[in-house]
Amino acid sequence: MNVAFYIAGGVAVVSTFMVITRAHAIHALLYLVVSFLSLALVFYVLGAPFVAALQVIIYAGAIMVLFLFAVMLLNLGREARAQEREWLRLRAWIGPSILAAVLLAELVYLAAGGGAGAAGLPAPASIIVGPKEVGASLFGTYLLGVELASILLLAGLVGAHRLTREEE
Amino acid sequence: MPEAGWGAVHVVVMLLMPLLLAAGLVWAERRLLALWQDRYGPNRVGPFGLLQVLADAVKLLFKEDWIPPRADGATFVAAPAIIVTCVLAGFAVIPLAPGFVVIDLNVGLLFLLATSSLAVYSVALAGWSSGSKYSLLGGLRAAAQMLGYEVFMGISLMGVVMMAGSFNISRIVEAQQGLWYVGPQFVGFLVFFVAGLAETRRLPFDLPEADSELVAGYHTEYSGMKFGLFFIGEYMGITLMSSLITLLYFGGWLGPWLPPVLWFFIKTFIFIGLFILIRASLPRVRYDQLMGLGWKIMLPLGLVNLMVTAAVLLAKG
Numbered sequence: 346m347n348v349a350f351y352i353a354g355g356v357a358v359v360s361t362f363m364v365i366t367r368a369h370a371i372h373a374l375l376y377l378v379v380s381f382l383s384l385a386l387v388f389y390v391l392g393a394p395f396v397a398a399l400q401v402i403i404y405a406g407a408i409m410v411l412f413l414f415a416v417m418l419l420n421l422g423r424e425a426r427a428q429e430r431e432w433l434r435l436r437a438w439i440g441p442s443i444l445a446a447v448l449l450a451e452l453v454y455l456a457a458g459g460g461a462g463a464a465g466l467p468a469p470a471s472i473i474v475g476p477k478e479v480g481a482s483l484f485g486t487y488l489l490g491v492e493l494a495s496i497l498l499l500a501g502l503v504g505a506h507r508l509t510r511e512e513e
Numbered sequence: 514m515p516e517a518g519w520g521a522v523h524v525v526v527m528l529l530m531p532l533l534l535a536a537g538l539v540w541a542e543r544r545l546l547a548l549w550q551d552r553y554g555p556n557r558v559g560p561f562g563l564l565q566v567l568a569d570a571v572k573l574l575f576k577e578d579w580i581p582p583r584a585d586g587a588t589f590v591a592a593p594a595i596i597v598t599c600v601l602a603g604f605a606v607i608p609l610a611p612g613f614v615v616i617d618l619n620v621g622l623l624f625l626l627a628t629s630s631l632a633v634y635s636v637a638l639a640g641w642s643s644g645s646k647y648s649l650l651g652g653l654r655a656a657a658q659m660l661g662y663e664v665f666m667g668i669s670l671m672g673v674v675m676m677a678g679s680f681n682i683s684r685i686v687e688a689q690q691g692l693w694y695v696g697p698q699f700v701g702f703l704v705f706f707v708a709g710l711a712e713t714r715r716l717p718f719d720l721p722e723a724d725s726e727l728v729a730g731y732h733t734e735y736s737g738m739k740f741g742l743f744f745i746g747e748y749m750g751i752t753l754m755s756s757l758i759t760l761l762y763f764g765g766w767l768g769p770w771l772p773p774v775l776w777f778f779i780k781t782f783i784f785i786g787l788f789i790l791i792r793a794s795l796p797r798v799r800y801d802q803l804m805g806l807g808w809k810i811m812l813p814l815g816l817v818n819l820m821v822t823a824a825v826l827l828a829k830g
Binding site for chain 2 (some may be wrong): 375378394395397398402405406414473476490
């Protein structure tokens, strides 16, 4: 179990790194899909098969296809790639690297047993989070958040309909 | 035989069966289409033209494996592999008989939806990476079509899941002991069947290929065995869809007298035949009609089915 977790986690980290460093938009997108798939595996190993399936169906299977759809329509050529390389110069890395280093230090501190939070975490796969538990918390504990998100989506839907309406 | 031994047998059977069935289907489809269109079909090579498939396979293998210079090499090669991998992975959760399944996954149905949603990448990437406008149009059509029809495919399945109270496919079949779900879930079955046709990109929904307008759509630039993989992927997709319809709506392996595996295959073959009959009899729809049908008719129908099922189950307690 633990080995699977670390392999999937490693793949997620490497593929996410590749997403950032690729100059080619579609190749970057494909690495992002791989990153999502390995994240789904991480969820599965941690005992949440339902969330893992949703991760693949919704993120990797639907949202990323929409991204791909848009990028395919843009027909980005050599110039776009050159520009992207220009943006990825060494100087641009300084700010994000410092921020990421802070987070990494925090993570190492917590993982090493510092702080109260780490001790309270359940051991991997000690409990299985099934569809029922996810549904109950979505429509119970987090009902307000779900409703707000749905209103936001509705607004987007109405906006899209208005934009694509044919003028009389 | 020990547990692990049976597991290995299941894996080998579930790998070979779809591939062999796909090969057989190429022949069966051509013969059946010919029958329904009043002509002979392939009947020269071997008895009943059965060896035609072998001849075709040899031809495909020896063809020049060409990658267009404007294509995006790595993606172009990966695209046909994705569809075959996704469909074959889907077969892992299909039970042929009680206990005869590779992984008896608790979220089996969701696993199937996940693999079928990943299969979209194959056609979309094939269309984009070919570097040809016909391919790109085919890829775009495929992405929009499969994304749209996946939405209510999932919704139509939820009726079955609610009635059985499980995502586990074996459990769904066992819950149909008294009554096949095609009765109480008839609307759901219809919606799922239409979505299945669109997901496998079959006539009347084969817009991504549409040979009369897009040459061959997303696989225009493919030749040799790479084209062969798309071809096999399509037939394995039909087999997967037919076995899903059998398992979810027609009681899977349940049936009197005959052994369970036989019942499963009889029912599956009936639906494969239905897929072919539909191809033989219906013309291709227009693209706006396809999208309109999906979002304006099938999606509301699926939602109503879901609500009514939920209400009835709640009223029964």
